[in-house]
Amino acid sequence: MQASTTPTARPLPELTVRGILLGGLITVLFTAANVYLGLKVGLTFATSLPAAVISMAVLRFFRNANILENNIVQTIASAAGTLAAIIFVLPGLILVGWWTGFPYWTTAAVCAVGGILGVMFSVPLRRALVTGSDLPYPEGVAAAEVLKVGAAQDGDVENARGLRVILLGSLVSAGFALLVAMKLVAGEAVKNFRVGSGASGVSTSFSMALIGVGHLVGLSVGAAMFVGMLIAWAGLMPYLTGGVPGDLDAVVTAAFRSEVRFIGAGTIGVAAIWTLLKILGPIIGGIRSAMAAARARQDGSILELTERDLPIGIVGASILATLPLIGFLLWRFSAGGPIHDHGLSVIIGTILYILVIGVVIAAVCGYMAGLIGASNSPVSGVGILAVLGASLLLVLLYGHSADIAQTNALIAYALFTTAIVFSVATISNDNLQDLKTGQLVGATPWKQQVALVLGVIFGSLVIPPVLDLLNTAFTFQGAPNAKDTALAAPQAALISSLAKGVLGGDLDWRLIGTGAGIGVLVILLDEMLGRAGKMRLPPLAVGMGIYLPMALTLLIPVGAVIGHFYDKWAGRTGNPAFAERMGVLAATGLIVGESLFGVIFAGIVGGTGKDAPLAVVGAGFETVALVAAPILFAGLIWLLYNRTKAMAREA
16 A cells, blocks of 8 residues: 555546446447346356447547546446346346346346445455456457557557557457357367267367467466366266267267366366465454545545545445345345244344355455456355255255245245345456456546446346347246246256255255365366466466356467467567567457357347347258367467567567
8 A cells, every 4th residue: 555645646537427328328239139138048248348448439529538537437337237147037036936037126126235335345356366466368458458549649659559450359359159050160170979888079169369369368377277177078978978878979068068068167266265264364463554544634635646545444334235125125026935034133144144254255266367367257146055055054944844835935035145246246257357447547446346337237227128028029948937038047947956956955966066176176286386487377266267258268278378378479579578478458359249249249149039140051062160169269379479579579
């Protein structure tokens, strides 16, 4: 913490009315698109980079627009877009038959309360995990680079070249994504095969954004994720499928979804606990620093703008203010059910659980986002651990009942509790990424933290009607009223089935235990490597490699290797720092282009109601598309990095 007694120069305007309004407008669009896409295919897109690009395009027409104002816009929009991940839990209440729709104020309140808690929990984490950490924060760094290049003066030659690199990377990734949407090239390649009496597979999505993420996170994280994939697909899959009859693809899919993912969740759980223990000191230091900052204000000292968080008193008061609202929501939700038999004690216990697990999840999700980015962070794995905890607490109190009505009521209560915790998780997963961007562009933390709260409120108001509209128009697969057009809602189905398994007494705990054992071994290996001075294998990244589908992770290690060799080349140039930054900008462009296309495509899908509205060829073209995809993909990546090197040499 830095403090002075002399006034600083007049700061640039940050938290402006026009910035808030623009952030709110982008929020409406991005949140609706993310809710639809997440329920349809189980994936959401990062909103920070598209929001930053749109903000710069709009605010450039206004006088006195600046980089810090653009940063606030992307902060608001990213918080709301990330909150849309609540769809991974709330539809579970429809699937178990407890709700038939999404009550507006209840749904909005769940999102808002959890989201605001996520913001408040992450305030002291900024000092521990952003300013006092060497975590890569790939999306935060990428957003900062976009904002810096966009704010550069026209006469700045280096930034002009940087802008060209970002534009080239964006065009390459968006263009390839367009070809995928047109079905001219394949978006994914999957090959399952027999391994003795068992089975396994190899898959990848042709996502250039993942190459960019890999470049930004570095070789250590990429290697750890690759180790996790090897554990899952070279070890666990052949073992778990040994002697299992049936169609090869169906066997592999079922084994991964119903067994390997739970093992991965166990690994993530143990790695998360270990990570929390390791960062506990810096977290406590962050809280002490925040308290010291509050005392400095009272003493009349002037803190540097970049060190001014929300005062710790306001943070504490905000957290306390949410507790009665959480209690009221839980009381209203559980009315008429078995919870009211022990109403006060259960609800107080639930509030304590939300607070304790919320703090833990805020730290772990912030760390995971810093490790591999908010988009690739397995928040659904954290949701699994949260619903397990909530369900186990109810089992301890109520046991396993033969009364189906009571069991269903407890399942619903566990899901509702998890929804609040999940809102904390999603926002914490995003907040520190935004605060990293702010640190790199010289923003005022407390203004960003206010913007994050505004983003949460905007998103909370938008999510319920979008969810209700989709439920009415399409329904969800597995729901009592499911239609032929039902949306898959895969994460919600998984989390609700977990609650059923725990409270119904038929969950296979051996899988979670196996994952925990793997986590312990990985932690020991990582510590040994650290003491030997070797490259580390972050345990959380290994857990992510086990838990996430290979299609979503394989290209991250590839991107990490590409980035490693590019940086070695950059170190041999006449201006290594500039050459290395050009590589970062190329990787940033890959993420920006695909993210922007994701926004546009989600809108087109929502507007047309078709899975493939841009397709120009039929199913007969699939073989050609599959052959063309890796060739074109590799060629475009080679072209981008070669062109980047050429521009870097001009320095």
